[in-house]
């Protein structure tokens with residue numbers, strides 16, 4: 001008898017998954033053991049890119065998670081509710097879960113994994129981070145003996161696609177966002193992509209695995225890409241950088257048991273010679289540093305139907321394999337064993353380089369005054385460039401050496417109050 005799937009959602013990811021499962025030739029033979037038993041959607045009237053028997057497609061998702069014949073629930077509907085309640089109900093009913101829903105896991109992970117451990121079922125989430133890139137299983141298994149120092153990722157396909165096209169083609173933000181939506185990369189509400197919230201969900205999940213503890217989503221600092229302008233992209237280019245939305249989790253003191261970590265998402269100037277600088281379009285990459293392994297980078301398509309279906313289906317396959325060889329004890333490398341919360345360092349304590357662009361009145365000595373404010377706070381400058389004019393205003397760009405963020409912000413506030421300063425249109429961190 002086949003392993004019966006109840007799939008919740010038949011949009012971009014659900015459709016890609018059904019297509020993959022229906023076309024088993026040349027793939028792993030265990031796929032033959034899987035039966036697409038029920039698929040839950042919102043509307044039965046929509047035209048679908050896959051053909052399913054009438055008896056399979058239904059709108060009563062509660063009935064699917066309560067159906068005793070269903071072995072695995074594949075939650076690819078997205079959103080917080082009813083996704084969370086359906087997952088919890090399915091777990092209570094003894095079903096394993098595969099989900100692509102980082103928003104639910106990053107917010108309700110504690111509740112979901114606690115219930116799953118109690119019920120003796122697995123919650124698999126490879127598709128939730130990095131789309132098609134295997135990163136969850138590598139962190140849980142292949143890299144788990146390492147002491148991780150940092151996880152730095154481009155983990156949102158939509159914003160990487162937007163920034164790449166803005167950089168390479170000088171395209172306009174809203175036109176490119178519309179393309180990303182048409183291609184099925186963006187979330188139902190693309191605000192989650194553009195504001196960095198999707199990347200924050202993902203880095204919370206990665207940090208939890210890398211640093212072996214729970215993360216409160218509200219502790220993840222988050223800035224999106226709306227304020228990244230063509231001007232900054234052009235200055236970054238001249239200075240030898242590209243701008244990427246990075247999601248970063250790193251220890252701030254040498255690794256120890258439960259070390260304080262910094263977890264954040266923000267647009268970042270990445271040196272052109274860094275491996276993450278060349279990750280373009282919808283691709284994602286996760287750059288991991290650990291001891292003893294050194295540096296590892298996982299790269300691939302971060303969104304889209306086929307790529308995400310690859311991760312969803314591999315999770316299903318892992319569960320099918322477990323069900324076939326079922327032992328009484330859960331496999332600790334597949335389950336979640338976190339009990340404590342990670343300590344998160346406040347942003348003011350972060351040590352990083354900064355890029356800042358100032359619009360100044362064209363008065364003599366402005367650069368000196370900016371330098372003095374920075375110097376008073378112990379902020380040393382790596383480069384200062386005055387290249388352009390915007391109307392009557394001169395444009396000055398600085399890049400600092402490593403500095404404590406709190407000191408940099410104080411200096412910036414002092415600079416802002418100088419009569420010669422018109423405005424500070426952008427402040428970005430530098431990797």
Ligand SMILES: NC(=O)C1=CN([C@@H]2O[C@H](COP(=O)(O)OP(=O)(O)OC[C@H]3O[C@@H](n4cnc5c(N)ncnc54)[C@H](OP(=O)(O)O)[C@@H]3O)[C@@H](O)[C@H]2O)C=CC1
Nearest residue numbers: 009010011012013041042043076077078100101303304308
């Ligand atoms: N798109 C991507 O590239 C990736 C997406 N993800 C994640 O995968 C999940 C799904 O994304 P995606 O496929 O793009 O989303 P879509 O919006 O394309 O599809 C959502 C599907 O779920 C169904 N659905 C949603 N809400 C309900 C409801 N309340 N009751 C019944 N059915 C419902 C919809 O039904 P109907 O068709 O009838 O409207 C639709 O079939 C999300 O969590 C997303 O974050 C993860 C990695 C990549």
Ligand SMILES: N[C@@H](CC=O)C(=O)O
Nearest residue numbers: 156157158186187303
């Ligand atoms: N909207 C997300 C989809 C994958 O998680 C993205 O653009 O990365």
Ligand code: NA
Nearest residue numbers: 126129130133
């Ligand atoms: Na993945």
